[in-house]
Amino acid sequence: MLPRAEHRAGDRAPRWQIYVPLGLYLLFTLVPFYWMLLFAVRPAGSSSLLPWPITFDHFDKVWTGLGFSVFFENSLLVGGASLVTTTVIALAGGYALARFRFRGKQVFLLAMLCTQFIPGAMMLIPLFEIFRSLQLINSLWSLVIAETVFQLPLSLILISGFIRNIPTELEEAAWVDGCGRLQAFRIVVLPLLRPALVAVGSFAFVHSWNNFLFALMFLNSQDKYTVPVGLSYTLGEYSTDFGALAAGGVIAAVPVVIVFAFIQRWLVQGFSAGAVKG
Known part of the structure; x- marks a missing residue:
């Protein structure tokens, strides 16, 4: 029988199984907000994917x-x-x-x-x-x-x-x-x-x-x-x-x-x- 500490370590999920779904969820969630912020501060007519130069x-x-x-x-x-x-x-x-x-x-x-x-x-x-x-x-x-x-x-x-x-x-x-x-x-x-x-x-x-x-x-x-x-x-x-x-x-x-x-x-x-x- 495995010790209690080793048993818990064996049940722990690999980190990639946690961070990959979370990363995909954050990407799916934050990209629309970034797109909205980009259009808000980007000059009219610009097609840059970076908010520069910034305009208000x-x-x-x-x-x-x-x-x-x-x-x-x-x-x-x-x-x-x-x-x-x-x-x-x-x-x-x-x-x-x-x-x-x-x-x-x-x-x-x-x-x-x-x-x-x-x-x-x-x-x-x-x-x-x-x-x-x-x-x-x-x-x-x-x-x-x-x-x-x-x-x-x-x-x-x-x-x-x-x-x-x-x-x-x-x-x-x-x-x-x-x-x-x-x-x-x-x-x-x-x-x-x-x-x-x-x-x-x-x-x-x-x-x-x-x-x-x-x-x-x-x-x-x-x-x-x-x-x-x-x-x-x-x-x-x-x-x-x-x-x-x-x-x-x-x-x-x-x-x-x-x-x-x-x-x-x-x-x-x-x-x-x-x-x-x-």
Whole structure:
């Protein structure tokens, strides 16, 4: 019988079996980003495969000429508002699902899961009629409401699963010390929910930032457009300004990359913890 150390060494896969697939995956993933960055900083008409000489004319064109500064601000407002509303409502609903017993709870969870199979395109006409009756057409609040509604089912399930993993004895100890339920939740449970809140909030922000269909349907004036709709204006009927399109794509990708660079640790922890129990 082999020693334990030798047995483990024999089971270890060769390095090339790890690095070759990872290298191919990175190549497949990063080449489109490099191509986009190349077109964004390469002078118009150039066919060089290297970004030299570097020009920022395309960024200046989309930021000031095409109004991307306004689109960017609108996307930030919609993303931030969707993040806050989705997180707050999912936090309250997730706590109720995890800690309380009530009639129809399983049916409610099943209904929440079933909504994830409904494409957003099927809801465009009903949502348009609702927002028109509420006079919310061409308002950024229509996007915030629609995004919150579509993000809530998954967010509720994630947060409720995370709260179930927090022992109820922690809250009971706070109750014994004189805290009410709300105070115990704020002092004991809420600090432990940071990974779940980061996961839910980041998912809501990124989805609302990238959503094109709702913004195209519910907004009809240029000063209310978001970044995805603004990108479509770089596509002409007979020609396409690839430099402006690539520069707009870089601008649209920067906030998402920054968000995930800072929250990736909490994001993975939140998704994995929320999926342990149902």
